[in-house]
Structure formats: C-alpha cells, structure tokens
Amino acid sequence: MTDSDNLxxxxxxxxxxxxxASTSPEKLGFQILKNIRDAGFKGPxxxxxxxxxxxxxxxxxxxxxxxxxxxxxxxxxVPATAVPATLADCGAKGxxxxxxxxxxxxxxxxxxxxxxxxxxxxARTHKMRMVGPNCQGVNNPYHxxxxxWPLITxxxxxxxxxxxGTVAAALxxxxxxxxxxxxxxxxxxxxxxxxxxxxxEHFDGDPQTRAIALYIExxxxxxxxxxxxxxxxxxxxxxxxxxxxKGRQAAESHTxxxxxxxxxxxxxFRQFGICRAETLHELYDxxxxxxxxxxxxxxRLLIVxxxxxCGVLAADVAAGExxxxxxxxxxxxxxxxxxxxxxxxxxxxxxxxxxxxxxxYKDVLAAAKGAFDVAAxxxxxxxxxxxxxxxxxxxxxVIYLGGADVEREEGRLLHARGVPVFPTxxxxxxxxxxxVRFGRPVEKxxx
Amino acid sequence: xxxxxxxxxxPGRHLLEPEALAIVKEAGLTVIEHRTATSAEGAxxxxxxxxxxxxxxxxCREIVHKSEADGVQLDLRDAxxxxxxxxxxxxxxxxxxxxxxxxxxxxxxxxxxGVEVILGLxxxxxxxxxxxxxxxxxxxELYRDVSFRLVPISEHDAxxxxxxxxxxxxxxxxxxxxPRDLDTLTRSxxxxxxxxxxxxxxxAVDLNPVILYDHGCVVVDAKVFLTDGxxxx
Numbered sequence: 001m002t003d004s005d006n007l008x009x010x011x012x013x014x015x016x017x018x019x020x021a022s023t024s025p026e027k028l029g030f031q032i033l034k035n036i037r038d039a040g041f042k043g044p045x046x047x048x049x050x051x052x053x054x055x056x057x058x059x060x061x062x063x064x065x066x067x068x069x070x071x072x073x074x075x076x077x078v079p080a081t082a083v084p085a086t087l088a089d090c091g092a093k094g095x096x097x098x099x100x101x102x103x104x105x106x107x108x109x110x111x112x113x114x115x116x117x118x119x120x121x122x123a124r125t126h127k128m129r130m131v132g133p134n135c136q137g138v139n140n141p142y143h144x145x146x147x148x149w150p151l152i153t154x155x156x157x158x159x160x161x162x163x164x165g166t167v168a169a170a171l172x173x174x175x176x177x178x179x180x181x182x183x184x185x186x187x188x189x190x191x192x193x194x195x196x197x198x199x200x201e202h203f204d205g206d207p208q209t210r211a212i213a214l215y216i217e218x219x220x221x222x223x224x225x226x227x228x229x230x231x232x233x234x235x236x237x238x239x240x241x242x243x244x245x246k247g248r249q250a251a252e253s254h255t256x257x258x259x260x261x262x263x264x265x266x267x268x269f270r271q272f273g274i275c276r277a278e279t280l281h282e283l284y285d286x287x288x289x290x291x292x293x294x295x296x297x298x299x300r301l302l303i304v305x306x307x308x309x310c311g312v313l314a315a316d317v318a319a320g321e322x323x324x325x326x327x328x329x330x331x332x333x334x335x336x337x338x339x340x341x342x343x344x345x346x347x348x349x350x351x352x353x354x355x356x357x358x359x360x361y362k363d364v365l366a367a368a369k370g371a372f373d374v375a376a377x378x379x380x381x382x383x384x385x386x387x388x389x390x391x392x393x394x395x396x397x398v399i400y401l402g403g404a405d406v407e408r409e410e411g412r413l414l415h416a417r418g419v420p421v422f423p424t425x426x427x428x429x430x431x432x433x434x435x436v437r438f439g440r441p442v443e444k445x446x447x
Numbered sequence: 448x449x450x451x452x453x454x455x456x457x458p459g460r461h462l463l464e465p466e467a468l469a470i471v472k473e474a475g476l477t478v479i480e481h482r483t484a485t486s487a488e489g490a491x492x493x494x495x496x497x498x499x500x501x502x503x504x505x506x507c508r509e510i511v512h513k514s515e516a517d518g519v520q521l522d523l524r525d526a527x528x529x530x531x532x533x534x535x536x537x538x539x540x541x542x543x544x545x546x547x548x549x550x551x552x553x554x555x556x557x558x559x560x561g562v563e564v565i566l567g568l569x570x571x572x573x574x575x576x577x578x579x580x581x582x583x584x585x586x587x588e589l590y591r592d593v594s595f596r597l598v599p600i601s602e603h604d605a606x607x608x609x610x611x612x613x614x615x616x617x618x619x620x621x622x623x624x625x626p627r628d629l630d631t632l633t634r635s636x637x638x639x640x641x642x643x644x645x646x647x648x649x650x651a652v653d654l655n656p657v658i659l660y661d662h663g664c665v666v667v668d669a670k671v672f673l674t675d676g677x678x679x680x
C-alpha cells in the first residue's frame with residue numbers, strides 16, 4: 001500500500017497505542033484493546049492508562065509520553081474534553097495517525113463543536129491524520145488491525161466506509177458470515193479530518209479492494225467527493241438516505257423549489273458513475289456483485305431455474321431493470337430439445353423443474369454458452385453439487401433458495417471460491433442490473 | 448438594453464423579463480419574438496408589428512409571479528383585445544401591490560402549440576450550479592418528474608437528463624404526435640450549462656415553458672434570479 005494519502009499510519013501501522021485502555025471488560029477501552037490483540041496484530045500494542053499496571057497481560061503506560069519509541073497509530077477513547085490535549089501529546093511523541101472513538105463533539109452541540117475544531121487544529125499542527133471523532137473505528141483484516149468492534153477478521157474485497165458505525169459493522173458481519181469478508185472498514189463518525197473523499201482515494205489504490213461500499217447521510221465536501229469519484233477506477237456503491245426528505249425550499253424560482261437535496265444528489269450520482277443503493281441490503285448485494293463478478297458484455301440474459309415461480313420472479317424484475325430476457329436462439333433451442341427429456345419446455349426462463357440436478361444444469365449451461373451475455377442460475381431446491389456447476393470464467397450470477405442445509409453447504413463452497421450467491425431472485429436481478437451498468441470489465445488476457 | 452447592463456444594475460434580485468429573455472437569447476437559445484411597451488397604444492402598435500395573436504405580460508420588478516396579479520393575458524387576437532388586456536394588467540398590478548413600480552408590459556407573439564418543457568438552473572449549496580429538465584404541466588406540478596445534472600454537462604449528460612424522466616415517451620411521439628426535436632433540446636441544455644458556467648452572478652433560471660416542436664424549440668417565459676454579487680442568493 002502506498003502512502004500517497006498519508007493514511008498508512010491509520011491502516012497499516014507498525015505499532016498501536018490505545019489511549020484510555022480499560023481494565024473493565026464491558027468498556028470500549030477494554031474491548032478495542034482486546035480486539036486489536038485478538039485480530040492478530042503483529043506489532044507492539046501499548047495500552048495507556050495511568051491507573052493500571054497491565055491490561056490483558058500487556059504492560060500499561062501512564063501516558064503516551066511514557067511509551068518507549070513512537071507508536072504510529074493512537075486509538076483514543078478518553079472523554080471529549082481531554083481529546084485535544086491527548087492529541088497534542090500524541091503529536092509531540094511523533095504519532096502519525098489517530099482514531100478518535102470518543103463522542104461528545106459536533107454531534108452534541110456548540111461546545112462539542114468547539115472541541116472538535118480544537119482537536120482538528122492540533123492534528124493538523126502535528127501533521128497527524130485523524131479518523132472520527134465519535135466513530136466506531138477502523139478494521140483492516142489484511143493487517144490484523146481490528147481497532148473497532150465487534151471482532152471480525154474475515155478478509156475479502158469490499159471496502160466499507162460509513163458515517164454510521166452500526167451500518168459498517170452490519171456489512172462486515174454479513175460478509176464474514178457468508179465467507180466473503182471485507183478489505184477494510186472505516187466508521188468515519190463526525191469526519192473532522194478523514195472523509196469519504198480521502199477514503200475513496202485510499203481504497204481505490206488499495207490492491208485488496210475491488211468495490212467500495214459507502215453509507216453517507218451527505219457528502220462533507222461536494223467538489224472533493226466528485227473528483228474522487230470521477231478518478232476512481234473501482235465501482236462505488238452509495239446508500240444515502242433522504243429520498244423522501246421534503247427539503248424543498250420555498251423559493252421564488254420554480255427550479256429551486258423543485259431542487260430538493262436528494263434530486264440533485266441523484267443527478268450527481270448518475271453523472272459521476274456512482275451506483276446508488278436504496279436499502280442496506282442493496283448496499284451489501286450491489287457491493288458483493290461488483291466486487292466478486294465482472295461486467296457481462298451486454299444485457300441479454302438467460303435464466304436457468306429449477307423453480308418455475310422463481311424463474312418468473314426473476315424475469316419480472318430483470319425486465320423492469322432493463323435486462324433483456326431474450327428468446328433462445330434456434331440453434332441452442334434445438335440442441336437442448338435433443339438432449340433434454342421430452343416434457344421440458346425449452347424457453348427463457350429455462351425451467352429444469354423439480355427433476356433438476358447439477359448434471360442437468362452443467363449440460364444446459366455448456367450448451368447455452370456464448371448465446372447470451374450472462375446467465376442467472378437459480379437453484380430453487382436442495383441441489384447437491386450446485387457449487388460445481390458454476391464456472392468462474394463464464395458470466396453467471398447465482399441465486400440459491402429453498403435448499404435448506406444443502407443450500408447452506410453449497411453456498412459456503414461457492415463463496416469460498418469467490419462466487420457470490422444471492423438469496424432471492426429479486427435481489428439477484430437487481431444486483432445483476434448494477435453489474436451490467438457499473439461492473440469492472442473482464443480483464444483482457446495478456447498476449 | 449443589453450444583457451450586461453441588466454446584470455450589473457440589479458444585484459440581489461430577479462431581472463425583468465425583457466432582460467431575462469435578452470440574456471437567454473444571447474446565450475444562444477431561441478426566444479419568443481417580443482416588444483416592450485409602456486402604454487395601451489404602444490402595446491397595440493407592438494402587437495401590430497409582431498402579428499396576431501399575441502400575449503401581453505406585466506413587467507414589474509416587485510411582482511415575480513405575474514399570473515397571480517392578472518399579469519398575463521394570452522391569445523389576444525386584435526387591437527381592441529390588446530388595449531383591454533393592457534388595462535386589466537395595470538388594474539391587477541395595482542390591486543396586487545399598490546406600491547409597486549410598473550415598468551410596462553411585454554408583448555409577445557403567441558407560440559404555436561407544441562410540447563411544453565421546463566429548463567432550469569439552480570445553485571446547490573454542496574455541489575454548485577445544477578441544471579434541471581422536466582416536462583411542463585402536471586408532470587412537473589404533480590409528479591415532480593424532473594432530472595438534474597451538475598454544471599458543466601456533457602452532451603451525454605444532457606441526453607440522459609432528457610431520457611430519464613418518466614414522461615419521456617411524450618417526447619418521442621406518443622399518441623400519434625410527431626417525435627420532438629431532441630437534438631435542439633439537448634443543445635439548449637448545453638447552452639444553459641455554458642451560461643451558468645460563465646455567469647457566476649446568476650443564482651437561478653426558470654425557462655418555463657419552453658415549447659418543443661418537431662423542429663426547434665422556443666423559450667416563451669424566462670426568469671433570471673441573481674446572487675448578491677458575492678455568490679449568495
């Protein structure tokens with residue numbers, strides 16, 4: 001990872017101090033220290049607490065000044081009023097990055113706002129980058145750094161950047177549960193210093209990241225955000241609430257009265273190639289599709305299913321999303337008629353019925369290869385061996401449901417191979433539509 | 448009266464409609480043929496020059512929304528109708544804002560019927576100048592069926608703005624009507640974008656309606672609002 005953005009002290013520090021480390025297991029100052037240790041951080045960890053001799057068997061320091069050497073990163077969990085002085089001590093010690101977990105800043109009124117300005121000024125004076133305040137921290141599973149909670153260490157390809165700590169944690173948790181993981185997580189909190197524009201730039205340059213999931217209630221700096229988004233080569237998915245917000249101004253100008261905040265955001269997102277999610281599930285689904293699949297060459301879609309109902313549901317959403325559920329080309333249709341049992345209706349969606357098994361899926365997908373831009377493969381029953389049907393070099397999107405334990409096992413195997421699985425036809429088709437619009441192109445084979 | 452004088456003279460307010468039309472015309476858009484007048488006789492003479500039917504509209508700095516003050520009289524077919532309209536407008540303005548200084552009236556040719564669209568410009572506090580496109584009438588009033596893009600826009604952006612509104616089929620020849628001139632519409636959006644980029648004094652623009660034909664379009668009503676000279680509305 002390069003340090004062109006000065007964020008390496010935040011994401012890949014050699015050493016970490018936890019200022020406000022606590023001996024009480026119910027306190028964040030304890031949990032964060034424990035998570036950093038338990039995530040397998042390789043460098044020295046320095047708990048700072050004047051009242052403790054050791055926490056979790058790590059020797060404790062009375063102040064950051066008393067630590068030998070200079071920790072690169074400080075995670076700060078002290079009362080808001082003590083934060084500016086603590087940052088100043090960090091700066092004097094040579095600390096390069098700070099994550100301020102503590103609340104009580106701009107979110108809490110004018111006094112907090114003044115404290116936040118003070119904290120930012122101190123950080124700037126000492127050329128320290130700062131995440132927060134009022135945040136849930138940073139997690140870089142590729143560096144064993146869980147300066148956050150809960151403890152999650154699963155590595156993957158989605159970068160999670162969020163104004164809400166819980167939204168960030170939920171996405172990382174889902175990704176870990178499915179066995180796909182994330183490439184990094186930042187809960188930005190009040191964004192006094194590090195904001196979404198910095199983090200888009202950072203993760204765009206991060207080799208582990210293939211898509212950036214962003215939850216924001218508004219951008220901190222419009223022009224900087226747009227510049228970062230325009231430069232980014234990786235897909236950015238944004239969940240920004242406020243669709244129904246009636247922020248209409250009573251303005252003399254008709255245009256002004258129609259320009260709700262959200263309408264202008266929507267225009268900007270479209271103009272700058274940003275994929276917009278409407279729900280938290282979509283933020284996850286779209287990021288997953290964009291991180292783990294490549295953009296199909298076009299919109300012509302073949303739906304292969306073992307469930308008629310799910311095929312219809314998928315076709316319905318696909319059409320609404322502008323995907324083309326095109327008739328089977330005659331050559332493919334006649335080949336399928338010859339090889340499939342007589343009672344099959346050769347059509348698109350192609351319903352393999354309850355008789356379907358992985359062998360049949362394999363044959364059908366092989367026969368249809370090249371005739372469509374992308375295939376939606378719906379496993380609508382406990383189909384054993386489903387994970388072996390999917391080939392990574394074919395544009396295929398997998399939906400698996402109604403398969404109980406078999407589904408969970410096959411899903412696990414698919415995710416382990418880096419093949420994302422979607423839980424319903426609707427969610428799968430919505431994600432596929434984004435992939436067609438915003439996906440990373442297939443890398444050309446080197447000559 | 449040139450557009451430059453209009454802009455320099457009135458910081459922190461809206462331009463008179465003749466000034467607004469002049470700026471929009473100078474930007475390259477086609478505006479409705481018009482004359483100004485300060486008397487019933489003058490209005491009748493102007494109508495004679497333009498050719499009937501005409502519309503007569505109030506010109507008054509203090510009254511932005513003219514129709515609320517009976518300030519818009521449409522489809523006037525002869526001199527008698529224009530004279531009567533002039534008097535109705537003066538009475539309406541006096542009733543609506545007795546203290547208002549009335550600058551006169553604008554006499555415009557009536558535009559041929561076509562599809563009414565809205566082109567607009569606003570300044571977003573976060574993103575700066577933004578263009579708006581929408582269909583006129585109930586599409587915008589009831590459904591808020593509009594699209595936005597940030598200035599400057601590309602031709603691709605302009606075409607997307609036009610395509611993404613729900614009422615788009617109205618422009619492509621729905622119900623046996625001819626398809627509309629989307630190339631000219633695209634060009635008009637690009638011209639408005641260029642105007643916004645070159646004139647930081649402009650806070651907002653409403654071109655409402657613009658009438659779109661199978662060939663060309665014409666701006667029938669223009670409002671231009673200015674910032675206070677330091678970028679504030």
